[in-house]
Amino acid sequence: MKALLLCWISILLLFGACEIQKPSLPVWDIDLAIPLVNDSYYISELVDSVNIVIGDDDLLFLTGTGDVDTPEIGEVEFNPAIDESDIPLPSGINQSFELPFLDSQNNAQLFYGLVDTGSLSYCLNNILPETQEITISIADITDNQGQPLTLNYNGVDGWQTINLAGYHFGEQNSTTQLSALEVSFHATSTLPNGSILGTLDVRMNEAMSFSLFQGELNHMQLGINSSSASIDIDYPNGIDEAITLHDARLQIDVINHMGFTSEFSGFFEARRGTEVRRIPIVDEDGNNYVIAQSQNGNPGFSTLIFDNNISTLMQIMPEHIEIVDAAFTINTESGYGTLHKSDRIYMHYTVDAPFRFWLHDHTVSVEEAVKINISEDNREYISDNMLEAGLELEVMNKIPLGGWVRGYFGISPNIDPADTTTYSFRKELQLHSSQVSDTWQTLPPLTLTRSDLDLFTNPEIYLKWEFSFEESQSLVEITATSADFIAIRSMLKGKLRIDQ
Amino acid sequence: MKKTLICTLLLVFALSLTAISTAKSLFFADSYMLRAFGVEANYWNPARLTEHHHIDLWLPVANSGIQINNNALDLDTYNFFVTQDTLSTEGKERILRNMDGKLSAEASANISVFGITMGNTALSGATHVQGKGQISEKLIRLAFYGNTEDEYHFTKANSNASVISYVDLTYGAGGFKIPFIPENYPQIVTGLSASLLAGIKNLETKEVDLRFSSTVESGANLDSEVLIRSGIGGVGYKAMLGMYSEITPWLEAGITLDNLFGAINWNIANEITRYTATADSIYITDIEDDLFESSDTTENADPYSTKLGTELRLAAMYKHPIVTVSADWVQGFSETTVSSKVGRLSLGAGFLPLPFLPLSLGISLPNSSHPVKVSYGIGVKSLGNEFSIAVQSFDSLIPGYKSKGIALAIATRVWF
Structure with missing residues (x-):
């Protein structure tokens, strides 16, 4: 019976001796798989109807x-070269004559013109004192009211100059050339009819210009x-x-x-x-x-x-x-x-x-590196929790362009792909053109190791892109039908540390 | 995520309290129907109220028990978990290996308020707090390993929690012999107790439907709804009918029906809280959009009842001056917070190596929803009082690092 009692006490002591640790959770790692993208990018989405358009055959x-x-x-220049002298002025008789009106440069044949610049000069010589009135009219030169240009004797001797700006030569929309100006005059005096009262000199020998010109130009x-x-x-x-x-x-x-x-x-x-x-x-x-x-x-x-x-x-x-x-x-x-x-x-x-061209095996490097700012919270999270990260990518390429895409990551903007000391690491993937494969292509996963991730603990990092194309064996045509697209589906996979 | 896991685990343990009828029953791993007498008979078999021919007293808190257990984690695993700096894959598997689809936990507490016998009647009161909870193993694997599968679906069947607390005021009367049984036949004694229940707090999971998928084809999708119903303040009742018979001077048998008409009506302050979260075809490239929508709404709820499932208990006990051996079979008729449809067999033994030194041993055999429980008790007894303590181990014969749960009880009896 003492043994039974001893056994009982031993069991209770055994339990009493158990140590129960203070509650505290350890850290552990988990794998997260998060859908990144599952989308199709159609060539037709590039069409903005301004700079990129769809032409014939969906090209x-x-x-x-x-x-x-x-x-x-500007004005049309015309050089009439009129210089007529000693035209007699008989008294009491209405007379008329023509002044030849041709371009001395033989460049323009005027049918109608509105004068912008130009002048006409005339001079009445040796006018007798018995003269009462002299009126000279040029019917082919009219003012805005359609009144012909009229010159009147006012007792003044010597050359008089008329500014022709605003005058019309000929009739608008005339179908015949104005090759001569018809001049008529009428003089009265106390002398018998037919008496010569004096003479008239006329000159239009300076270049004139028309702001409205109808006619022919050589x-x-x-x-x-x-x-x-x-x-x-x-x-x-x-x-x-x-x-x-x-x-x-x-x-x-x-x-x-x-x-x-x-x-x-x-x-x-x-x-x-x-x-x-x-x-x-x-x-x-x-x-x-x-x-x-x-x-x-x-x-x-x-x-x-x-x-x-x-x-x-x-x-x-x-x-x-x-x-x-x-x-x-x-x-x-x-x-x-x-x-x-x-x-x-x-x-x-x-x-x-x-978009019809030949592609050459040539590397295209984006000139400026992209600056990426990383917040303090994210830096801490990456530093403390993120162990690995990776992208699983599948691409279906329906366009005849393929090649390599490379990303260079570093802490300096002066990234030179040819100089490995200027960047921390690079990641690349190859995408075949539709001529090589137009079904789903499983691309090698892009992984970031712990040491790669250390770069992202900097407040600023830089990324420089580089592209190189597959040499095309024939002419490449980019069309924009519903069958021209690149489909991408990707999962982001990361190993995270759970510690809080 | 780690905080979420901690909160979830604490919630499970905090809300997981199951039934302890009286503290002394822990001494015998619930094989106690034919051992209870005096005030305790109110809760185990009121027919035995007159078995002890004294006035029996219960003092506040002097008869109290508490238990907490789970199905997967022993103390050794717990200590391993909380002392690791970094949990390796082997460590995770060590924690997960015994979950068998879920991490379930139960706990309960029973605290005496008062009790007294008067002739063949008794009046007593006690406070009960009990509950249980489960977390799907898949949910824990999600927390430990991340989303290694494409789809997850969690339902109430493997992720839930419930708790109930109430105070009973029980009046019992027993010692009634069934008439017309010939003198030379074993007499059958009956008794009846009725309890008025004052509900303190109830919380139960009404609905859990959480679906999460993450695939490259359809993105990340979340569709979840959780309904929690709670009630504060309620009134209920239950009754117990018991019989027992001393078949021979060394053999007794008994039967009880507990929780008859048992229910607590929560009708003072009831609420239903609905938690929802949805996300539709989310990809990281959509990060500028709202990734998901979540809401929690609380509405007043109609009065409702918490059923206390009826349990049938059969027991037999062999008696010897220094040794008693008993067996109890309990069978519920419904799954409720306090009852289970899975039957359970408990065996108990009491020893009296010295007149003042009672010892006890109990074992509750395992079933599909409960692990084996083994109890050890020791006490000091004098002419008018007795004080005992007991410890119970879950899923381990010896209380120690392999135990998946523990129960402690104190019992004090005064009679005159």
């Missing part, structure tokens, strides 16, 4: 537009504002080294406010460094384009399209394109027309470069 186009114009054409040229006709192309990150464009198309819509057809001449000049290529702006037959004229107050529209020729320029991946030696010329081929001094020509140009 994607890079497009750029701009406007070019000419200066105002030659008149209008240049363009060349500074607005150039395009500078800044290829990002040397992408031009990796791509050769196959073709391009330039369309110029010309809006002509002049009432004359004109011939457009000029050259496209492309420059890349010291290499210069120049092509004439001509039609398929090698002729200059003829620009339609304005009619009935409505401007003339012409569309000039360059496609085959422009590719010659684009294949050098030009850094600068300019329209040079360009002019609109009015000539005898233009025929009859109307010019206002404010008339000009506008050009709206559109450059379309289809």
Whole structure:
């Protein structure tokens, strides 16, 4: 019985001897799998209808537009060269005669004109004292009320000059050339009819100009504002080294406010460094384009399209394109027309470069590293809790572009991929083009080790991207149908330390 | 996450208190129906109220017991867990290996308030706090290993908690012999007790439906709803009918039906709290959007009843001047906070090696929902009083580092 009692006491003491530790939780590691992305990125989403558009056959186009114009054409100059002397003035007889009115430069045939600058001079010589009145009228020169230009004798001798600004020569919209001015005069005196009362001298031998001109022009040229006709192309990150464009198309819509057809001449000049290529702006037959004229107050529209020729320029991946030696010329081929001094020509140009190119095995490095700020909380979390991180990636590439993507991580913005001392580590992945594989590609997981993660304990880190393309074996065309996309699905996997 | 885990574990243990009828029953691992007499017979078999021919007294707190246990973690594992700086995979598996699908825990406390016998009647009162809780093993694996599976689904079946606390005022009358039994046949004595229950606090899990998936195809999805119903202040009742018979001078048998009509009606301050959280197809690239929506709303709830499931207890006891051996079988008819439909067999033995030194031993055999329980008790007895203490070990024969739970009890009896 004593043994039984001893046993009982021993059991109670055994329990009493048990040590129960103070509650405290250890730290442990867990694996988290978090969906990162599951999306399809369609080429058509690049279309903004402004710079990137979908063209024929769903081909994607890079497009750029701009406007070019000419200066105002200004006044049309005319040199009449009239110098008539000793025209007798008989008393009591109405007489008339014609003054030849031709451009001494033989450049313009005036049908109608509104004078901007110009003058007419006349002189009444040896007028007898018996003269009562002398009235000289030029019917082809009228004022705004349609009254012909009239010269009256007022007893003053010597040359008189009439400012013709604002006067009209001929009838507006006349279909015949104004080649002579009809002058009539009437003189009265106390002398018998037929008595010569004196003589008249008339001169219009200085250049005059018309702000509104109707007629024919043998030659008149209008240049363009060349500074607005150039395009500078800044290829990002040397992408031009990796791509050769196959073709391009330039369309110029010309809006002509002049009432004359004109011939457009000029050259496209492309420059890349010291290499210069120049092509004439001509039609398929090698002729200059003829620009339609304005009619009935409505401007003339012409569309000039360059496609085959422009590719010659684009294949050098030009850094600068300019329209040079360009002019609109009015000539005898233009025929009859109307010019206002404010008339000009506008050009709206559109450059379309289809996404059709050759790809070269060339590395494109983004010039500036991306700065990434890491908050103090996240730095602490990464330092204390994150042990590993990784990305599991699957990609379905339906577009004919493939290559390598590399990311260089460092604490300095001066990352040089060629110098391993300028960055901490790099990660890369290869994506095959649809020509190689158009099903799901399982990419090797991108992992960040603990030592890699230490970089993210800095308040600022830098990431520099580098891309290199697979050399294309044939011409690459990027279309924008519903079957042109890149699908990505990815899980973010991390090993975390649970300690709080 | 770690705080969440700690809170969840504490919640489980704090809310997990199961039934102790009286503190002294812990001495015999619940094989106590034919051992209880005096005030205790109010709770075990009122037929035996007159078995002790004295006035029996219960003093406040002098008869109290508390137990706490779980199905998976022994003291050794607990000590291992809390002393590790870093928990390795082996360490995690050591904690998880015995969970068998869930970590369940139970606990209860019983504290005497007063008690007295008067002839063949007794009046007593006690405070009861009991409850239980479960956490799915998969949820713990999620906390330990992260989301290594694509989908998780947690339901009330393996993730829940409930607690109930009440004070009883019990009046019993016993010692009634069934008439018309011939003198030369064993007499059958009956008794009846009725309890008025004053509910203090009730909390129960009404609904758990938590679905979480994380796949690259559908993103991260969360759809969860948890309903917790609680009540403060309630009134209830229950009754016990008992019989026993001394078949021979050395053998007794008895039967009781406990918790008859047992229920507590919570009708003073009731609430239902609904916790919801949803997330639909979340990817990290959507980080600028709201990742998920969550809400918790609390509404007043209608009065409700907490059923105290009826239990049938059968017992037999062999008596010897210095040794008694008993066996109790308890069978509930429903799953409630205080009853289980899984039957349980308990065996008890009492020794009196010296007239003043009672010893006790009990073992409750394991079943599908409870581990084996082994009790050891010792006391000091004199002419008018007795003081005893006992310890009970869960899932280990000897209380120690392999125990998955512990119960402690003190019992003080005064009679005159």
